[in-house]
Amino acid sequence: MKKILSLCLVCLLVACGFEPLYVQKKHDNLWYFGGEFDTSITEAMSEIKIQTISERFGQQVRNELLDMLTPLGQPRNPKYRLYVDVAPKEIMQQALRKDITATRERVRYSVNYRLVEGNTELVSGDSIAYVSYDILANPYSTTTAKKKMEGNAAKIIANDIALRIGAFFHAYFKKGVQP
Numbered sequence: 768m769k770k771i772l773s774l775c776l777v778c779l780l781v782a783c784g785f786e787p788l789y790v791q792k793k794h795d796n797l798w799y800f801g802g803e804f805d806t807s808i809t810e811a812m813s814e815i816k817i818q819t820i821s822e823r824f825g826q827q828v829r830n831e832l833l834d835m836l837t838p839l840g841q842p843r844n845p846k847y848r849l850y851v852d853v854a855p856k857e858i859m860q861q862a863l864r865k866d867i868t869a870t871r872e873r874v875r876y877s878v879n880y881r882l883v884e885g886n887t888e889l890v891s892g893d894s895i896a897y898v899s900y901d902i903l904a905n906p907y908s909t910t911t912a913k914k915k916m917e918g919n920a921a922k923i924i925a926n927d928i929a930l931r932i933g934a935f936f937h938a939y940f941k942k943g944v945q946p
Contacts, residue, residue: 808936812836815882815932816845824917825853828878831925836932847889851880851928861899873899876920880928882935890935896923 815836820829828851833841836849854877860869876898881891898920900912 807940808933811846811936811940812929812932813839814842814846815849816841816847817849818851820851820853822853824856824876824921825851825878827918827921828853828925828928831921832928835925835929846884848883849880849928849932850883851878853878869902871899871901873897874916874920876917876924878924878928882932890932892931894924894927894931896920896927898923 813836817829817832817836820826832849832851856877857875859873859875860871861873862871863869874897876896878894879891880894882889896919898916900909900916903909903912
């Protein structure tokens with residue numbers, strides 16, 4: 768019974784149109800792993816120069832993007848440039864005590880990004896991360912929680928940007944058009 772159920776799940780997965788994001792098939796057989804992969808998407812993503820970003824949070828986002836998009840180092844002659852602008856963060860106090868002091872804060876981080884080739888804008892958009900932390904009696908613990916929360920938000924935003932850029936290149940290379 769378990770084998771039949773597993774077989775049905777595999778058939779459903781094949782039928783859903785799932786395909787890897789960062790590689791393209793080189794030929795039209797049914798199996799991705801039956802032949803060679805075209806890695807032009809990852810090669811295109813490695814040609815992105817990530818411009819410097821202001822503020823500490825922007826530096827964290829940039830460092831995460833460097834790890835995701837250009838793990839082998841920045842390109843010498845970049846074909847694309849990624850600009851990221853950090854918007855002011857919004858802090859909302861939550862879980863108020865009887866004396867109207869907050870025990871939790873929710874922070875909204877937002878960035879605007881755009882990928883450019885020469886003077887042509889290829890991809891642009893906004894990425895938002897909502898994170899929160901507890902306000903504790905110990906100030907050191909609260910500061911540590913804030914720093915951890917800010918790092919997590921930077922990872923969320925960088926991952927979102929990298930996925931959207933990967934999806935852009937995937938769509939263009941799938942159509943056979945080079946950006």
